[in-house]
Amino acid sequence: MQRIAVIAGDGIGTEVTAQALRALDTVRDRFDLDLEVEELDYGAERYLRDGTTLPKGEIERFRNDFAAIYLGALGDPRVPDMQHGREILLALRFELDLYINFRPVKCLADQFCPLKAKTHDAIDFKVFRENTEGIYVGVGGNFKKGTADEIAINEDINTRKGVERIIRAAFAYAQKNNLGRVTMSDKSNAMRYAHDLWQRVFKEVAQDYPTIEANHFYVDALAMALLRSPEQFEVIVTNNLFGDIVTDLAAELQGGMGMAASANINPDGLCLFEPVHGSAPDIAGMDKANPLAAILTMGMLLEHLEHREASRAIENAVMQTLHAGHLSEDLGGHTGTSQMGDAIVERLSA
Ligand code: ATP
Numbered sequence: 001m002q003r004i005a006v007i008a009g010d011g012i013g014t015e016v017t018a019q020a021l022r023a024l025d026t027v028r029d030r031f032d033l034d035l036e037v038e039e040l041d042y043g044a045e046r047y048l049r050d051g052t053t054l055p056k057g058e059i060e061r062f063r064n065d066f067a068a069i070y071l072g073a074l075g076d077p078r079v080p081d082m083q084h085g086r087e088i089l090l091a092l093r094f095e096l097d098l099y100i101n102f103r104p105v106k107c108l109a110d111q112f113c114p115l116k117a118k119t120h121d122a123i124d125f126k127v128f129r130e131n132t133e134g135i136y137v138g139v140g141g142n143f144k145k146g147t148a149d150e151i152a153i154n155e156d157i158n159t160r161k162g163v164e165r166i167i168r169a170a171f172a173y174a175q176k177n178n179l180g181r182v183t184m185s186d187k188s189n190a191m192r193y194a195h196d197l198w199q200r201v202f203k204e205v206a207q208d209y210p211t212i213e214a215n216h217f218y219v220d221a222l223a224m225a226l227l228r229s230p231e232q233f234e235v236i237v238t239n240n241l242f243g244d245i246v247t248d249l250a251a252e253l254q255g256g257m258g259m260a261a262s263a264n265i266n267p268d269g270l271c272l273f274e275p276v277h278g279s280a281p282d283i284a285g286m287d288k289a290n291p292l293a294a295i296l297t298m299g300m301l302l303e304h305l306e307h308r309e310a311s312r313a314i315e316n317a318v319m320q321t322l323h324a325g326h327l328s329e330d331l332g333g334h335t336g337t338s339q340m341g342d343a344i345v346e347r348l349s350a
Contacts, residue, residue, distance in 0.1 A: 002067035002305055003036045007088070009043040011279025013072025015287070016294035019341030020070070023295045023317070026348040027302065027310040044076030047084035054088050059095045062270055068301050069272040072294065075279035092272055093131060098264035099162065100169050101129040101243060103276070104300070105250040109322050112255030112331065115227060123253045125233040128170040129243025131264060133162040136240050158194040158239070163201045169267065170237035171209045181213040182206070185222045185238040185246070198239070223249060251276060258290025258330040261297040263304065273301040287336040290328035292318055295344055317347040
């Protein structure tokens with residue numbers, strides 16, 4: 001028996017997770033999977049009610065009792081600064097040491113490809129974004145804040161261990177999946193200390209994978225190449241900041257936020273699966289959210305738990321649903337969230 005902890009969260013997180021769970025139920029029955037779901041009410045409602053973000057000991061319980069965690073989205077206009085969401089996400093990311101933010105970028109239909117003269121199959125690559133270091137760690141400070149002489153500093157933290165493990169993960173993934181090329185992206189021409197470390201480690205690790213081509217793009221050149229010739233990319237590995245930007249650009253190449261799935265991975269531990277989008281308060285509760293990112297994310301979770309047939313069935317059902325013309329508003333159609341879910345379930349049950 002494998003148990004999945006599900007935190008639907010806030011806003012459209014609850015709506016899209018409901019559809020992802022319907023897809024999960026359907027494949028569980030169809031493929032006779034021994035899976036159990038525990039739904040948890042962590043999110044803004046709970047936080048506003050009793051101040052709970054993640055109770056003490058909860059991460060330990062996750063580690064002991066669950067095979068994976070699924071998260072919808074966190075964020076609510078009633079909670080300033082997304083304090084609850086930050087606490088939950090940061091606790092999960094750092095205590096579980098989820099150092100790989102894994103982002104498959106695949107365009108499923110030509111109509112979602114924003115590039116002139118490209119077809120959907122030109123866009124099919126994976127991004128390994130470092131998830132625990134870099135400039136987002138919050139090391140820094142202000143001096144003379146609020147004055148004309150203010151200095152504001154954010155330090156960019158790159159450790160040998162941190163850089164090596166994300167680069168190794170990218171190569172290991174390429175090898176396991178018979179992919180021929182890993183691209184590392186940095187700005188070593190300008191950031192001469194931190195990104196020199198990335199350069200050295202990349203060259204070193206690449207030697208352990210002689211059959212895989214190791215190439216390099218400065219991040220500005222990568223942004224151009226992703227638009228001009230995305231078909232050349234198979235696996236891209238980069239730091240936290242650049243990964244953040246590159247994966248948003250990449251999400252647009254696959255049809256937008258409503259289509260982008262992700263996983264936060266520690267290869268030796270418990271992993272967290274979540275659609276890339278947030279809680280989207282502007283459309284929350286309106287049955288307008290596209291649930292496909294959430295459903296594809298559930299497919300990734302199943303693949304991670306080695307239920308490959310079920311995972312493939314989900315991706316196929318998404319493809320068939322799109323080809324049948326069931327499109328939510330963000331994709332240019334009028335199909336509501338639950339109707340999109342109906343279309344998926346119908347195809348998964350067939
Ligand atoms: P946060 O990430 O801080 O929760 P957010 O939810 O506003 O913020 P995103 O998730 O990046 O940010 O979404 C930006 C906008 O994209 C949303 O406000 C919404 O209009 C649109 N959007 C995001 N996800 C979806 C979706 N699944 N279906 C349809 N539209 C979406």
